[in-house]
Amino acid sequence: MLKNALLGFLNYSPMTGYALKQQMDGSTSHFWHAKLSQIYSTLKVLEEDGMISSIIEEQETRPDRRVYSITESGQQQLCVWLNEPLTETGSTKSLLLLKLFFSAQLDKKAIVTQLRLQRQLHEQGMIFYQTETKALIAGIVKQHKGMKKDALFWEATRRFGELCEETYVRWLDETIQIMEEKL
Amino acid sequence: MLKNALLGFLNYSPMTGYALKQQMDGSTSHFWHAKLSQIYSTLKVLEEDGMISSIIEEQETRPDRRVYSITESGQQQLCVWLNEPLTETGSTKSLLLLKLFFSAQLDKKAIVTQLRLQRQLHEQGMIFYQTETKALIAGIVKQHKGMKKDALFWEATRRFGELCEETYVRWLDETIQIMEEKL
DNA sequence: ATTATCATGTAAAAGGTTACATGATTTG
DNA sequence: CAAATCATGTAACCTTTTACATGATAAT
Numbered sequence: 001m002l003k004n005a006l007l008g009f010l011n012y013s014p015m016t017g018y019a020l021k022q023q024m025d026g027s028t029s030h031f032w033h034a035k036l037s038q039i040y041s042t043l044k045v046l047e048e049d050g051m052i053s054s055i056i057e058e059q060e061t062r063p064d065r066r067v068y069s070i071t072e073s074g075q076q077q078l079c080v081w082l083n084e085p086l087t088e089t090g091s092t093k094s095l096l097l098l099k100l101f102f103s104a105q106l107d108k109k110a111i112v113t114q115l116r117l118q119r120q121l122h123e124q125g126m127i128f129y130q131t132e133t134k135a136l137i138a139g140i141v142k143q144h145k146g147m148k149k150d151a152l153f154w155e156a157t158r159r160f161g162e163l164c165e166e167t168y169v170r171w172l173d174e175t176i177q178i179m180e181e182k183l
Numbered sequence: 184m185l186k187n188a189l190l191g192f193l194n195y196s197p198m199t200g201y202a203l204k205q206q207m208d209g210s211t212s213h214f215w216h217a218k219l220s221q222i223y224s225t226l227k228v229l230e231e232d233g234m235i236s237s238i239i240e241e242q243e244t245r246p247d248r249r250v251y252s253i254t255e256s257g258q259q260q261l262c263v264w265l266n267e268p269l270t271e272t273g274s275t276k277s278l279l280l281l282k283l284f285f286s287a288q289l290d291k292k293a294i295v296t297q298l299r300l301q302r303q304l305h306e307q308g309m310i311f312y313q314t315e316t317k318a319l320i321a322g323i324v325k326q327h328k329g330m331k332k333d334a335l336f337w338e339a340t341r342r343f344g345e346l347c348e349e350t351y352v353r354w355l356d357e358t359i360q361i362m363e364e365k366l
Numbered sequence: 367a368t369t370a371t372c373a374t375g376t377a378a379a380a381g382g383t384t385a386c387a388t389g390a391t392t393t394g
Numbered sequence: 395c396a397a398a399t400c401a402t403g404t405a406a407c408c409t410t411t412t413a414c415a416t417g418a419t420a421a422t
Contacts, residue, residue, distance in 0.1 A: 001276075001281065001409095002410090003277060004379070005281055006287075008281075008285035009283070012284070016373075016374090017373085017375090018371095018372065018374080020302060024328050027284070028280075028281060028284055029274075030274075030275065030338060031275055031276065031277040031280035031284075031292070032276055032277070032280070032281045033274055033276075034410080035410075035411065035412085036373095036374085036375090037375080037376085037377095037410090037411080037413095038409080038410060038411080039372055040374070040375060040376090041375085042349070043316055044375095044411095051207075057370095059373095059418095061418080061419065062371095062372055062373070062375085062418075063372065063373045063416095063417075063418070063419095064418075065372085065373065065374085066374075066375080067372090068253070078285070079288070082282060082285060082286060082288065082289055083289065083293065085296075086278060086279055086282070086297065086300070086301070087273060087295060087306045088304070089279075089301065089305060089308060090276070090277045090278055090279060091212075091213075091216055091309065092213065092214055092275055093184075093214065093215055093216075093273070094215070094273045094318060095184060095216040095269060095273055096269055096272075096273060097211075097214035097215070097340050097343060098184065098187070098188055098191075098211065098214060098215045099264075099269070100336055100339055100340060101210070101211055101337060101340050102187075102191035102261070102265060102334040102336070103265060103336050104332045105262070105265065106265055106266065113268075114268060114269065117268065117269070117270070118269065118272065121271070121272045122375085126273060126379075128230070128422085132338065148218075149287045149366075150287040152287070152361070152362075152365060152366070153283055153284055153285070153286050153287050155356045156283055156285060156361065156362075157283060157284050159318070159357070159358075159418080160352065160354050162351050163354050163393095164347075164350060165354065166349045166350075167346050167347060167349075168272075170323050170346065171342065171343050171346050174342070175339045175342075177212075178335070179335075179339075180338065182335060183330075183335070184379080184381095185382090199400095199401075199402090200402075200403090201399095201400065201401055201402080205372075217378090217382080217402090218383065218384085219401095219402085220383080220384085220403080220404085221381080221382060221383080222402085223404090224404085224405060227383095227403095232421090242401095244390080244391065244392095245390075245391075245399095245400055245401070246388095246389075246390070246391095246400065246402070247400040247401080247402085248400085248401065248402085249402075291386095312411070343411085360406095367400080367422100368421105369420100369421085369422080370419100370420080370421075370422095371418105371419080371420075371421090372417100372418085372419080372420095373416100373417090373418095374415100374416090374417105374419095375414105375415085376413100376414080376415085377411080377412100377413085378411100378412085378413080378414100379408105379410100379411080379412080379413095380409100380410080380411070380412090381408105381409080381411090382407100382408080382409075382410090383403100383406100383407080383408075383409090384406085385404100385405085385406080385407095386397070386399085386403105386404080386405080386406100387402100387403085388401100388402090388403095389400100389401090389402105389405085390400085390401095391398100391399080391401095391413095392397100392398080392399075392402080393396105393397085393398075393399090394395100394396090394397080394398095
């Protein structure tokens with residue numbers, strides 16, 4: 001699905017692989033992310049498939065850049081994908097939960113330390129969504145008034161991130177208390 | 184990490200690959216899952232590495248089964264893994280969120296239909312954790328009183344699943360309302 | 367001076383999914 | 395009689411991560 005994510009971003013405007021990475025990190029990273037190496041190789045495949053096209057821009061002070069643009073086929077493909085209904089819920093993988101599931105043999109101290117560290121990290125995440133991510137969206141809307149409709153959807157995903165982190169913090173507090181009482 | 188998950192289950196008791204799949208489906212599936220084919224091939228690697236050993240049990244009415252047991256090396260490895268601290272939060276991938284992020288070009292009806300379907304699925308998930316998963320854990324504790332400590336950890340992961348589904352339902356209700364008002 | 371940023375890629379390995387292949391027994 | 399369950403595996407393919415490789419400029 002990285003293919004579709006890249007098409008989605010290139011549908012906003014032409015960009016380099018490097019810029020696509022930054023866009024993802026700044027917007028979808030809490031529900032979709034990729035390494036630069038994967039982005040570059042996926043862009044290559046997308047171009048071979050005619051979904052995007054690229055031109056090399058020479059720069060004086062910076063290295064040459066390959067700027068990708070979405071083609072008509074690409075826009076069509078993006079549209080098809082967006083219209084496909086999702087009939088299942090996504091399946092997650094969480095190392096924290098997996099470890100915790102098997103942690104009966106660990107001592108109380110190690111468990112509580114682990115949980116407290118996670119609590120801190122998720123609290124930071126929550127604050128990040130409430131401030132920086134929110135400001136980022138507001139900033140784009142201010143610059144590009146035509147993006148107001150898009151921003152409604154970005155805000156929905158931001159809000160989900162915020163609620164998830166809130167849930168994590170709540171659950172971790174609850175779990176730390178139980179572990180301290182009953183272990 | 185599937186390797187460690189399998190070691191975790193085999194540390195409870197010896198089992199076949201088929202049974203491991205069932206155990207995972209019934210307990211860790213909301214934060215860790217695997218296909219049978221991957222389980223079989225991973226068990227092969229674990230045995231080559233001396234983490235587990237297997238014997239073939241012949242059965243009369245059923246196909247022969249290969250029963251795996253954890254070795255001392257395996258228990259050691261499991262213990263090492265459990266003690267490694269997690270200094271990061273896990274990164275998720277969600278198709279629903281990814282699609283929603285780029286959905287400004289879809290029409291209102293398609294979006295709301297999609298969100299309503301997801302709401303229904305997550306409500307079902309929530310109820311599942313509150314009833315069936317809860318009953319499953321209680322059942323094991325009744326049968327094996329020695330598992331009471333383990334059950335504390337299983338319950339913590341179950342509770343997380345429940346809270347996550349609750350969050351999903353809340354967020355979906357909120358988002359459906361916004362889409363109906365502002366789109 | 368050193369670190370961060372800009373900028374692009376390749377190659378190998380690990381992780382994971384889908385499809386193929388088999389076949390008896392039990393349940394509805 | 396059909397479908398589900400028990401039971402095991404292989405092979406091809408796709409996705410993702412990690413490591414390697416390079417090199418200039420801008421900021422601290």
